[in-house]
Amino acid sequence: MAVEDFQNPLTAARDLDDRHQLVALFPDLETGQAAPFLALRSYLHRCPERFFDRTVQLLMLGWLRNRDNRQRAELKQYFVDASAELSAAMLFLRQVNSEEWHDRALIRGDDYEVVRFIDTVLHPAYLRLSEGVLAALIRPVAHFARLDRGKSVEGMDVFNLVQELAGGPMSPCVEAYNHTVRNGIGHGGIAYLQSDIRYRDKKVNAEVLDVWSAVRLCDDMVDTCNALACAIKLFLIVRGSVGYQLPHELLIEELMEETRSPWWTITGCIKSELPNASQLLLYARPESRDTLKNPVGIASVSGIGRGVGSRL
Numbered sequence: 001m002a003v004e005d006f007q008n009p010l011t012a013a014r015d016l017d018d019r020h021q022l023v024a025l026f027p028d029l030e031t032g033q034a035a036p037f038l039a040l041r042s043y044l045h046r047c048p049e050r051f052f053d054r055t056v057q058l059l060m061l062g063w064l065r066n067r068d069n070r071q072r073a074e075l076k077q078y079f080v081d082a083s084a085e086l087s088a089a090m091l092f093l094r095q096v097n098s099e100e101w102h103d104r105a106l107i108r109g110d111d112y113e114v115v116r117f118i119d120t121v122l123h124p125a126y127l128r129l130s131e132g133v134l135a136a137l138i139r140p141v142a143h144f145a146r147l148d149r150g151k152s153v154e155g156m157d158v159f160n161l162v163q164e165l166a167g168g169p170m171s172p173c174v175e176a177y178n179h180t181v182r183n184g185i186g187h188g189g190i191a192y193l194q195s196d197i198r199y200r201d202k203k204v205n206a207e208v209l210d211v212w213s214a215v216r217l218c219d220d221m222v223d224t225c226n227a228l229a230c231a232i233k234l235f236l237i238v239r240g241s242v243g244y245q246l247p248h249e250l251l252i253e254e255l256m257e258e259t260r261s262p263w264w265t266i267t268g269c270i271k272s273e274l275p276n277a278s279q280l281l282l283y284a285r286p287e288s289r290d291t292l293k294n295p296v297g298i299a300s301v302s303g304i305g306r307g308v309g310s311r312l
Contacts (some may be wrong), residue, residue, distance in 0.1 A: 010261050018044060028061075028238045037237045038257035041251055043230055048102045048219075052226035056173050060231035063170060066276055068239060071144075074301060078140060079236065080245050086232070087247035089136035093225055094253065096125055096133075102222070106215065115192055115212050122218040125187045129221050135161055137228035141170055158182070173228060174218035180207040255282075263287050 018041050023029045029037055042049040042299040051170065067075050079086070100120050106114050135158040142164035146153045162174045184190050184199030184207075192267075197214050200206045209217065236244050249269075256266045268283045 026234055029235055031238060036254050036258065039253040040230070040233060040237070041257050042097070043226075045098070048222050049097055049226050049230075051223055052230050053172075053220075053223045054227070056127060056224050056227035057231045059170055059173060059233060060137075060141075060228050062228075064231065065277040067140075067144060068235075072242070074144075075140075076242075076244055078143065079247075082136070082139065083245055083247050085139070086218040087134045087249040089133045090229055090233075090247060090249040090253070092128060092132040094249070096129060096222070097226070099125075108212075110194065111211070114215075114280070115197075118197070118214055119190075119192075120217075121216065123185045123190070126218045126221055127182065129225050130182045131158055131186075133225045134158065134174075134177060134221070134228070137225060137232060138165055138170075138173055139160070140232075141173070160183055173224065176217065178207065178217060180205050181214075181217065183208070199289055259284075261287075 015038060018038065021044055022037060022040050026040065029040075043052060043246060044050060064075075070206035099121075104117070105119065138161050139156070141253075142161040144154050145164045158177070159179055160175050162179070163189070165171055165174045177205060178199075180201050181199045183205075187202055189200035189202070191200070193208070196208050196210050198206055200210045233250055236246050236250065252269050255269065259266050264284050264286050266282060267285050270281045270283075272279050272281050
């Protein structure tokens, strides 16, 4: 499907400008401009996505290109088999990115507020990103690393996945993961000290971080996950012409971007089954009281939705 078939006529000029900016940011898109790629727009304008770790993004993208050159058939099959896991990881990441705390200013000296923020916001986010996002996004590298050594790829949890990358050329992709911190959060082994936080796992391993290091660790995890997701999305979009399967969530994000306007917003999509067919249910929220704008918007969303729905 060509970009012009996907285009929302209400926002054509803005979308064209963003496409040019995306090609400048990600030169690989010059070879794949026939495919829709506005799902990458968040890396231009939005916080925290635009602060993705460029080093991690380039490492992951380079690994994907290299593996594609060596084992295209096997890598394509991997993305078919892992489609549901990757889709869920991208959804979780989008939900975390959409939370309001990323732009929140933390004031040094206000210890209570900082500790409360870490306890109620950052710790749950770090745990969710570690288990639900990072694990899925680094799994391709760990999967093929084990296959290359003739080892089993079954039963790898986040710790095993991180160990496959740690100490090698891909280690920057897992530097934001701290196993003791993750286990301390997951198993309730947290103690708040005078100006530090002690994390303890089930094996009585302990690590102490000052509160600002804990904040930085979570920020680094967000930036790392956004970088990994960016690399995978970019690779799959560019290589879509040779048969790589795009995760469901990536197509949903493209739909949301293609239909974005000041007057209404796609808030979600659900695949539904009828007795003799399937359908895609689109949920939209009006942002305007102008009754002349919303029907036009609904018609545009419906047309674009049919285009995306054929690929979902």
